Amino acid sequence: MHIMEGYLPFKHAAVWTLLSGVVIQGALRSARKEVSTDRQTLLKLGAAIGFCFLLSSLKLPSVAGSSSHPTGIGLGTFLLGASLMPLVGFITLLFQAVLLAHGGLSTLGANAFALSIFGPLVVRSVHSLLHKLHLPTSLSVVVATTIGGMAVYACTSLQLALAFHETSEGVLAAWYRFLLIFAPTQAPLAVVESILTLICLKALGRTNKEPDYATRY
Amino acid sequence: MRQGTDEKAQEFIQTHFPAYEPWMQSFFKPEMQHEKMLFGLQALLGILLLTYCLRRLNHSKRKGIP
Numbered sequence: 001m002h003i004m005e006g007y008l009p010f011k012h013a014a015v016w017t018l019l020s021g022v023v024i025q026g027a028l029r030s031a032r033k034e035v036s037t038d039r040q041t042l043l044k045l046g047a048a049i050g051f052c053f054l055l056s057s058l059k060l061p062s063v064a065g066s067s068s069h070p071t072g073i074g075l076g077t078f079l080l081g082a083s084l085m086p087l088v089g090f091i092t093l094l095f096q097a098v099l100l101a102h103g104g105l106s107t108l109g110a111n112a113f114a115l116s117i118f119g120p121l122v123v124r125s126v127h128s129l130l131h132k133l134h135l136p137t138s139l140s141v142v143v144a145t146t147i148g149g150m151a152v153y154a155c156t157s158l159q160l161a162l163a164f165h166e167t168s169e170g171v172l173a174a175w176y177r178f179l180l181i182f183a184p185t186q187a188p189l190a191v192v193e194s195i196l197t198l199i200c201l202k203a204l205g206r207t208n209k210e211p212d213y214a215t216r217y
Numbered sequence: 218m219r220q221g222t223d224e225k226a227q228e229f230i231q232t233h234f235p236a237y238e239p240w241m242q243s244f245f246k247p248e249m250q251h252e253k254m255l256f257g258l259q260a261l262l263g264i265l266l267l268t269y270c271l272r273r274l275n276h277s278k279r280k281g282i283p
Contacts, residue, residue, distance in 0.1 A: 002223045006239025007230060040277060047270035054263030057256045059221065068222045100255050101243035102223070160226060164234050181225050200267075204274055 001071065001156045001182070002096070002111055005104025012163045017109030020086070023117050027086040034084070045084065048076025051200065052092045060189060068185045071152050073119045074145035074197035078127070079204075082120035089116020114155035123148030141201060142194040149190030153182040 008016070034041040055072030076088045090112050096102040103111045123144050130140035157178035158171075165174030230237060247255055 004223060004227050004239075005243045006241040007227060009237075010240055040274065043270045043273050043277075046266050047274065050263045050265070050267030050270060052263070053259055054267060057259040057263060059256070067220070095259065097243075098245070099247075100252060100259070101246040104241065104243055106241040160230070164230055164237070166233075178226065178229070181229060182222050185222050200271065203271060205278060 001068075001114060001152050002093075002103035003107040003156060003160065005097070005101070006106055007104075008107050008110055008159070008163050010106075012159070013106045013110065015109075016107075016113050016159065020090075020109040020112040020117065024086045024090050024112065027084050031084050031087055041080070041084075044076075044079040045088065047200075048080055048085070048088045049091055051075040051197075052088050053095070055193060055196065056092055056096065060192070068182075068189055070189045070193035070196075071115055071119060071149050072193065073115060073148060073152070074123060074141075074193060075200050077120040077123040077148070078141065078197070078201055082117075082124040085120035086112065086116045089119075110159050111156075114152050114159065118155045119148050119152035122151035138198055138202075141198050142191075145194035145197045146190045149193050150183070150186060153186045154179065157182055 031041070031045065035045075051074075052072035055070040057069070059067050059069050061067045072092070073085060073089065076085050080088075090108075093103055093108055093111050093115060097104050097108055097111075126147050127140055127144035130143060131137075135143075158175050160178045161171050161174035165171050
């Protein structure tokens with residue numbers, strides 16, 4: 001889901017950086033407050049970062065004839081809620097931008113917005129909805145994580161479409177064209193990621209009680 | 218090796234918007250061999266951190282810490 005270094009016009013990159021910067025700063029403040037009152041938050045943050053590191057390092061071949069990697073946002077969202085996830089995504093993306101030249105510093109804001117702000121919000125919202133509908137927890141975890149993983153790529157496609165569209169075709173048509181690049185590869189990987197998320201939550205015994213994020217968004 | 222979706226998107230922009238020039242380049246671009254090692258390092262760091270934290274969280278649960 002990385003938009004490569006320099007592949008967003010300066011103004012677009014600046015807006016996404018500003019937006020993400022404000023949210024990440026807020027997440028940092030919340031994390032400090034929560035860690036001081038509940039030491040387990042630090043362990044949950046560590047688990048979320050570890051999961052995101054691991055999954056985003058796996059470049060997997062997909063059915064569409066190209067390769068990509070899962071997003072790794074599911075576990076963290078279930079353990080911490082969407083409000084602390086911007087920190088997790090930022091650390092992972094910064095590591096990849098600086099050491100691996102995947103993504104970039106100029107596009108860090110846009111990538112962080114898609115991966116660590118929009119994606120977790122979708123996972124959290126879909127899971128809350130399914131939880132209210134009394135769906136089995138395992139099923140709601142799998143569905144919410146799959147949709148969240150796809151949402152990350154839908155957001156990346158929209159960011160690219162806003163920057164690169166012919167005036168004659170419009171943003172929506174360009175969005176569709178970028179979605180066609182990402183979606184066929186990403187859909188099976190999103191399912192794989194949702195199953196791995198479920199395995200980790202089961203290992204923690206988190207699937208037979210209220211979600212950890214129940215007290216915050 | 219299969220082409221990544223990130224590269225596909227980049228290629229799409231280069232083909233359809235040839236006038237666009239990326240205004241920033243990566244400061245450090247590892248060679249293919251080193252890139253694989255760095256991805257391996259990232260995966261290793263992820264596994265170590267994940268297993269350590271999951272074990273500690275499970276340990277806390279057994280001890281009755283909420």
